[in-house]
Amino acid sequence: MRIGLIRMKYSPYGGAEIFLERFINELKRRGHEIDVFSSDWPEAEGIRVHRIRTGGPRFLRPLIFAAGAARAVEKAQCDCVISLERTYCQDIYRAGDGCHREWLARKRAMASAPKRALISMNPLHAALLYLEARLFSSPRLKRVVANSRMVRDDIIRHYGLPKKRICVIYNGFDAPPPSTDGAGTRAGIRSRLGISEETVLLLFVGSGFERKGLIHAIRSLGLLRDKGDVRLLVIGKGATSGYSAEAKRLGVGDRVIFMGPVNGVFEYYGAADVFVLPTLYEPFSNACLEAMAAGLPVITSRANGVSEILTGAGYRASIDEAADTHGLASAIETLLDKDARAKASKAVREIASGFTIGRNVTEFLKLIEEVSTDA
Incomplete structure (x- = not known):
């Protein structure tokens, strides 16, 4: 199967990027073809990297990336596209960054009046909220993967998605062998x-x-x-x-x-x-x-x-x-x-020990099969 994965930026220390690297390695091990749509994802054997250009003011970059990703995904013709970003061209959205509307609500609740005003005036938040609303209303979106029940419930509360369209798949991790150094x-x-x-x-x-x-x-x-x-x-x-x-x-x-x-x-x-x-x-x-x-x-x-x-x-x-x-x-x-x-x-x-990368990928592949069957 040819699987497309969307992530705007790469950071060796970012939780989503670390998850995605592990996820990709397990998919490759199982024989799947991988396309990554990103502005700066590093080249690696067995991965097709599609460079999506971004630029301009910080608040515009997510919007520019989302538009560029949509064009690139259309050309690539993957069997299934999974996005880890607030984009609107995916079959499955993994809400690994949570629900931005919920995060803003929590942030405002803790902030002073001047800080609340600054939050409201920040154009980056407006851009992310626009993209979040658009992705959840996208006709292409078939399933949402939340990595906790908390995030699932946040999305239902703020955007009214039916519970049956949201699947909870917890993160996975395989511990490395003990250091001999x-x-x-x-x-x-x-x-x-x-x-x-x-x-x-x-x-x-x-x-x-x-x-x-x-x-x-x-x-x-x-x-x-x-x-x-x-x-x-x-x-x-x-x-x-x-x-x-x-x-x-x-x-x-x-x-x-x-x-x-x-x-x-x-x-x-x-x-x-x-x-x-x-x-x-x-x-x-x-x-x-x-x-x-x-x-x-x-x-x-x-x-x-x-x-x-x-x-x-x-x-x-x-x-x-x-x-x-x-x-x-x-x-x-x-x-x-x-x-x-x-x-x-x-x-x-x-x-x-019950939450491994293998378990995570197996649950994702089952979901991909469900999505393919529904289509």
Whole structure:
């Protein structure tokens, strides 16, 4: 089968791009032909890359890309087209970035009056809302894939799509083999960071610090400053000065380590003790699933779709609100005990083992067959 995949931009650290790379590799392994429609997706063996030109002001780029993708898709004649972008030329839309209308509603609810005005005047939001509305009303669209029930329900609430047209397929991840490089082991990484084995190391992974709730992770660390040697390692792209200042104000400036984006992040899961992601809105965090696969207990917010698979973890794995720093600190405190962490580690690893790339691709291929039959 010839399958087309649409993604505007490539980032080696982006969750959607990481998912798509894994998805493509599994499709290729199963013998399918792959076309990728993108402005900058890297060339790779066994993939036809169709370059879609974008340019101009930032708010116009999604509109220009959507129009260019529609023209390129029409020429390519794929058997099925899956888009990870707000475009209107696909058979299946994977809503991996969530529902933009819902994200804006949450963002406005937390913002001051001046910030709410700026949000309303931002032309990028207007462009994305236009594209989102257009894609959900597109006559070509046959199915929507949400990577959590939360996102499915957001789309139904805001756009009125029938529930039967939305399929929930959770993300998948296959854990790599343990590192044989001494520098990449738990002891090697902690030694390089100056972290003793007695320290409880919290890990935060993700770019887009505001949406992913880094400020709440830092404030919860402040509440734990008298609970022993607890530190926070932050991996991801973003400005750190404001967060460093807040950590210093709370008396934990020397307990927060900013690494920036890194390659080989999986090794850091093994070096940490607890993964924290008090996100404001996250359709389904790949980083959380990766941490679970590494046996790292995860604490996140209910605004993260991954919380749906953590309900049977046996410990407090989610908080109701991202800004509930006391709740987050309390949940972390229960895992300061080594035995409690070991029990939680076993539970999350077992949960993650059921969510593989193979399972994800199999569910997608079943959906493609359904779409083809309906046609």
